[in-house]
Amino acid sequence: MGGIGKTTLADAVFHRQSSKFEVRCFLANVRENSEKTDGLNVLRNTLVRELLKDERVNINTPSIPPHIQDRLRRTKALIVLDDVNAREQLEVLVGDHDRFCQGSRIIITARDKGLLEQKVDPEKIYDVEGLGSDDALRLFHSHAFGNKSPTTDHPELSREVVDYIKGIPLALKVMGSLFHRCKSKKEWEAKWNKLKRVQIGEIQKVLRVSYDGLDDIEKEIFLDIACFYKGYKRRDVERMLDCCDFFGEEGINDLIDRSLISISKLNCIEMHDLVQEMGKAIVCEQPIEERSRLFIAEDVYQVLTNNQRDGHVQAISLDLYKIRQLHLELEHANFENMYQLRFLRVNSIPASIVSLDLPNSLRFLEWEYYPLKSLPSKFSAQNLVFLHTRSNEVGAQLWNEYQSPMNLKWINLAFSKHLTEVPNLSRSLNIEHIDLPGCGRLVEIPSYFQHLGKLTYLNLGNCNNLKNLPEMPCNLEFLNLSTTAIEELPSSVWSHEKISHLDITYCEHLKSLPSNSCKLKLSGSLSLNGCDSLCEFWELPRDTTVLELSWTPIKELRNESIESVVGLTAIKLIFCKSLVSLPTNIWKLKYLESLDLSSCSNFQHLPEISEAMEHLEFLNLSFTKVKEVPPSIGNLVALRKLHLAQCSIQEIPDDLFCLTSLQELNLCGSEIKSIPASIKQAVQLSRLYLVGCESLESLPELPSLLRCLEAGGCTSLKTVSSSSTTITQGWEEHIFSRGLREKHIFSNCPKLDENARSNIMADAQLRIMRMATASSKFKEDKIEQPSYDSDNSYYEESLRTRSFVAICCPGNEIPNWFSHKSEGCSIKIELPRDWFSSDFLGFALSLVVAATLGYMEFECKYNFKTSNGESHEFNNLCYIEAPHPQYDRDSHDVFVWWHNNVFEEVVEGAQSLAAFYKLVTEVNVHFTVLTGLRKPVPVEKCGICMLYGKDVEMIKQRAL
DSSP states (O other), rough: OOOSHHHHHHHHHHHHHHGSEEEEEEEOOOOHHHTTTTTHHHHHHHHHHHHTTTTOOOSSSSSSOOHHHHHHHHOOOOEEEEEOOHHHHHHHTHHHGSSSOHHHHHHHESSSSSHTTTTSOOGOOOOOOOOOHHHHHHHHHHHHHHSSSSSOOOHHHHHHHHHHHTTTTHHHOOOOOOHOOOHHHHHHHHHHHHTSSSSSHHHHHHHHHHHTTTTHHHHHHHIIIIIIISSSBBHHHHHHHHTTOOHHHHHHHHHHTSEEHHHHHHHTTEEHHHHHHHHHHHTOOOOOOOOOHHHHHHHHHHHHHHHHSSSSSOOOEEEHHHHHHOOOSSSEEEEBBBOOOOHHHHHHTTTTOOOEOTOOOOOOOOEEEOSSSSOTTOOOOOOEEEEEEEOOOOOSSSOTTTOOOOOOEEETTOOOOOOOOOOOOOOOOOOOEEETTOOTTOOOOGGGGGGGGOOEEETTOTTTTTTTTOOOTTTTTTEETTOOOOOOOOOOTTTTTTTEEEEEETTTTTTOOOOSOOOOOOOEEEEOOOOOOOOOOOOOTOOSSEEOOOTTTOOOOHHHHTTTTOOOOOOOOTTOOOOOOOGGGGGOTOOEEEOTTTOOOOOOOOOOOOOOOOOEEEEETTSSSOOOGGGGGGGGGGGOOOOOOOOOOOOOOGGGGGGGGGOEEEEEOOOOOOOGGGGGOOOOOHHHHHOOOOOOOEEEOOOTTOOEEEEETTTTOOEEOOHHHHHHTTTTHHHHTTTOOEEEOOTTTTOOOOOHHHHHHHHHHHHHHHHHHHHHTTTTTTSOOOTEEETTTHHHHHHHHHOOEEEEEOSSSTTTSSSSEEEEEEEEEEEOOTTTTEEEEEEEEEEEEEOOOEEEEEEEEEEEEETSSSSEEEEEEEEEEEEEEEEETTEEEEEEETTTTTTOOOTTTOHHHHHHHTEEEEEEEEEEEEEETBBBOOEEEEEEEEEEGGGGGHHHHOOO
């Protein structure tokens, strides 16, 4: 049944188990979304894109193409299909059992058990039952009193209500909300005596009680949301309701209080399916000709073709695509006889309607692919409040001189390609919101706009032929002029005190900003990105916190400009090729957190850092002409990320590694020859990027928490010191460092000597044992039921199931510490009797492969065989990117890795994982390596090492 908690339960399982799978997807509201135009195909594309992490996927054929099917079969996935109501949905979305990788899990929620029994083993179907008595009481109390353990003088009444509802979560919420306003025991008893007449088995009647308690306007709002607005942004719904004099904000708050609707994290209106069905059922209780709202395509078609005078219908939502699917034609749409119609929303298809009549009562008109160049001539538009027509047909003469949309508040003509001028809004003095983005033929804005005193929102983005802008009205708050052809801003914009959002990015012809005093109070950022002609500016908005000047020809930041914005937290000057230096007072910006000068190809040096910067966390000087890091870098006491890629820097000062906050250092492509030994003092450094440092000759001992080292293409690198001391000394710290993944890459470093390679692979054993030990701290019996209210529980679950270590360096031999080795791409191991114990930490794996550029996918196909002849096979994937600028096609790389999810695989029919694996006597592993372009990479050798906790101390002592 609906309302029992199927979706809530599936959501909880999904979030609890998702870390055990490589990819995951939760498809909500399958029934509702599949009913939309091409809905099932859209859902399938959404599913495949999320699983493959590829937004380019677009399947328009009945079956999935083989190359995509092959990719799906290689990935262990967790999928939830919520609210399925048709076999076709299952066939299209998940197909047969072989569509996904072995070990994948698919969770389906449905109201029809028979539907699942056609596809699923009955033993795998779970009937969701109502909440237990105590849980039900807590849920009821949370909605009746606002807390789970209220102090009340009538607990026996609470228990009686809860026992009566029989654990149905939705009914508990709604009933609890009905009691929320009852203050005394007498009020409770009166409410309960009224409610208990309802048969709780018919949950729709329980919901109907809550609806019946609404006043007339609240009922109208509820029915509008149920029929038209579910999933819409709350603010937009409030505006649309206000168009009809329904007091949207107040009404929505009341529906929330009564648990009839809720607001999502994205601030959208949410309504339970059962509540929505109840609302639609209320509308459909009346005969078609007497209904207030029409939302079924056949019903709308019937009413339109009858062409009778109708005073009942108030709102219509029409999908013309569904009319065509029914093999019906609708060339003339006569809504004029519906003289009470206030709301009309049409999802159309181009050129389906050739003539149209509208009633003068209409307040809200939204029509995608509006088929005509103008509104019907007989339509007065005097009551029209909201107009949204996205169409290639609409022209400047949207209405004639006799039509007067004087009450219009919202107009949206986005991407109207033939719109050459704004429709006459001079008499629309109530206008608040004008949306005209993408109107490519629009050249100017009328001067009367400055007199539209209620206008707060004006969007002219991507009107790329718009050259002239008049003075702006006094109450404007939002102005988007991005990618227009304007050459100057009106002075009224710069001195405007109410504009909080101003977008003038990519205005390529904008030469300067107004010289008058700036009174703008922007809420956050000022972006001038892509203003190719803007060479200088003076005063900036004082409240600016983020200043973006990327892709501009500015030569300098003026001292006076900087001094006017003391609250700046971020400055972005990316690709400012004329910028040579920064003003000395840049360090006066005490709240600055981020300074990005990347690709400023003529920028040569930072000014001396004269005082401590307590908030600056990110400094990016990549692709500049900077030749040295100033010794005063030590004053950046909060610095976390420093990027110096492709700079001419040859030395790194020791002072840099005194910064205990430093976590990431990028020196890719720089001219450094060595790294100071003091780097091991950088106790928080976790990411070091050295790709393409062709002059680098040596690496010292590295800090203990360094998780990512990318040194591919360091063609002069000869020596790499052992980091065994720092690794072993930082063993316990690593367990709590939240470092789930560790990667050290030395591909295409052809000059590495034998000692360097030996050190890298010896350290690899330590790194793997350290991560495996850390992961073993979080055995499943410790977090069998993790609390997701805890900040640490998700981390602990992730560490246990997703930990990963990978090391790569040139070579053609499996490391000596691997006990099992084989030529080629497969290996077979005879396992000792008690190999699978609580001390077992997993398999370390190693391959020798032909050197390959970039991203690689490693597939390990395991086949475990037991003493009684049973076997269990599954795939395990990992992805390793080995970045380097170039490589020798005849060379080889050695990869070593460990992945902690191999033995989490559920074994069908086994009482437990341990019970199965203790019977295993043999394992065969076959390796496949593919490039990012899905080309196979030859595997020369392979190896496996079994890891046990009892060996940790011995390995640590041997390393020291």
